[in-house]
Amino acid sequence: MELPAISLSPHSGEPLYRQLYLSIKSNIHSGAMPDGMRLPATRELAVSLGVNRATVAAAYELLENEGLLNAHVGRGTFVNCPAGDGGELISFASSRPADELFPMATVTEILREASARPETLRTLLQLGSTLGYQPLIEHIASRFDGAPHAENQGVLISSGCQQALDLLARAFVQPGDLVMVEDPVYPGLREVFHRSGARLIGLPVTEIGLDVGSLDLALRRERPRLLLVTPDFQNPTGATLPIESRRSVLELARQHNVTLVEIAIYRDLRYTGSDLPSLHSLDHTGAVVHIGSFSKIAFPGLRVGWVCAPREAIERLAEAKQWSDLHTDHLSQYILHEFARSGALAVHRKQVLEAGRQRLSATVAALEGTPEVAHFTRPEGGMSLWVTLRAGIDSERVLDMVAGRVSFLPGAAFAVSRRHANSLRLSFAGLRPAAIHKGVGIIGEAARQAAAAAPERYATPHMAIV
């Protein structure tokens, strides 16, 4: 079996052996390195990672001590991660849709129809436009008809939201530029801009989204190139920005001449309450960059997202796209266009919303019965909520304790300017209510034990680190 990606950074403050230990543990937790998998010999892994053999040995030793690896002399080292008390690993770790809800009859019908259209397929198999598959572009663009300045806007199809963020970094950010983001924030957003050489400023997110007062203060002091906001069901907090705050964010961006990027990938996943207008639709200057995707509402394995933005921005993004991968895969664009235009997406969405509502309710109910939880957000949609444990309980410690039974991402994974050491994200959308109740129970029990053993130094988790 192929070893999953292990990334070690020599520039990280973390020692290499500990980076390796954490990376393998996270792979075990996520199921990427399943129970019984044979690991490479220490020498072999050391060579392949370009590190000292002692580094690998130290990481393996830590994992053995935690019972996550078993070493058998002469046979090798194996992952030891039996599912907790006969059940499967309950993973709150990934914000991805529930695949048991995928409408396979519809998808197979779309494929059967495609197979009856060889000349359409022939065109799809040939090289195409950097902007995307024209019928899909027009379908997406039609969603913005009637918006202010629609006639000066364009659409670019990207390989998911992740690539849309990457193209923005390439087209708009120079090394040393300031970029303002929410804190906590989706790690893939932070990493894209971090790697582009941007200096990131994390703005606090409250129960009602980005803190507008902090944004105002920050913009008085600094002049960022970009401001990225997820107004609906922010990842990881699930928070939604109220209408007045949306207007304030737009006004501040306009006043300070900052390019405002709206990440709208969770927007169609509202389970309760009423839709709020997007920043894009509220914007009378026609300047907002709006990112959408099919990955949360439909199928993340088909990598299709989009950017709607002023034409000038689209031209720059298209050039970045050209040198990134020429264009997004044609067949997936075709399938998702058929799925959307036929109305099947709208039908699927009803199922997804009903399931999401139940799963969110189950998560909230389970958390309400967990005294070690000091606080948690109560989203009205999306895929995740944000749990803050009582002061002194470190979420990475809790993650260690539940290894093999439950997984989640600890707050540190979402950190920008704050540590979030006693917080964690629970992504509930992919789990059935029974598993949610059981998983939250296990986390709660581990948090109780961790609280009993917690040293004082964890008591100030919000220390700023930049």
Next chain:
Amino acid sequence: MELPAISLSPHSGEPLYRQLYLSIKSNIHSGAMPDGMRLPATRELAVSLGVNRATVAAAYELLENEGLLNAHVGRGTFVNCPAGDGGELISFASSRPADELFPMATVTEILREASARPETLRTLLQLGSTLGYQPLIEHIASRFDGAPHAENQGVLISSGCQQALDLLARAFVQPGDLVMVEDPVYPGLREVFHRSGARLIGLPVTEIGLDVGSLDLALRRERPRLLLVTPDFQNPTGATLPIESRRSVLELARQHNVTLVEIAIYRDLRYTGSDLPSLHSLDHTGAVVHIGSFSKIAFPGLRVGWVCAPREAIERLAEAKQWSDLHTDHLSQYILHEFARSGALAVHRKQVLEAGRQRLSATVAALEGTPEVAHFTRPEGGMSLWVTLRAGIDSERVLDMVAGRVSFLPGAAFAVSRRHANSLRLSFAGLRPAAIHKGVGIIGEAARQAAAAAPERYATPHMAIV
């Protein structure tokens, strides 16, 4: 109709109006802006591009003077590019496969089979591994079984060769690093490394590929981070590196401790002569990075390529891939895996080789009857060859003269350290022999007229510009 991407660079030496003029002209030549298409009003385009209205007006005026645009007062400005003497535009501009050869019955059968496997499809629709679809990874890896150091190598699936190059730039190149490439070279390769902040050194390519003597000299003076070579049917020259030169390149890379990247995307398209071993298979140090793709031998609209490299390199590439687009589209990986493992790819390849052989022969025969051609390469495979016109004939001038009837990419598009002003690339793989004869005839006639009018200053086309 959506306007194709127009990219203007304020840092280019070229004035903006001329960049815009060239960009629109190239879009008209390529067919991206077809005959009769309405262009935006000058003010509208000026706003969307963020340039002065006079810039757009000047570009439109040049295009009108060349007869490529027609302005009708009150109605707007339209592309005027009727197909030459009743025929279609003959495009030698793109190195892409002939889509009339695509085996549509096989592809539709694969889709029908997929539609009968809903549980496989369900997995494909869900988020997957950054490294790629495991069965495809294993299929690609099996091609390298028995190669030296195969056990220390890994495979990463990329969204085509273009993304493989981009991931290499991200994972291995820091701003200011030196990167050695062939000159002339595929523009998408040059742009990726140029944008990563690398300093590019272009090494001359002769009829027998990369000039090893120049490489030797360059490596005595400079220490590059990467050396990228296309040993088989190089784009644009079609040249193939002889076996002794392959050994020399490997030895020089080893001596100077340079990471050697082999671009092998045309390798399976040999029409005559005998296969030569790849750099990867000749390399006894296990250090070569090998890039392949399905885009030239199968379908470029499904964006799937791969990198085979030492595991340490694969880990770094996988991290870059994670933040670029999470992973490559699943459905296309599945389809191309089915296409390859079933043997259908091998059957298709026979057709492609037979057609390619005929098209290459037709191109060579047509060029032999063209006295304004001073020289051209005689590839044994691939998709393109390199034509050098008699001194004093500028290929961009010839391109202007054949506008609307024939298109090709002028030598300047492939320039790294040399101008290649009197050269051009003919990509023949997508054209039938009759079109090739007619197109080369039109180019030859235009070259004859250009020669009669050529000023003396074009007589030294190989002036180095860096």
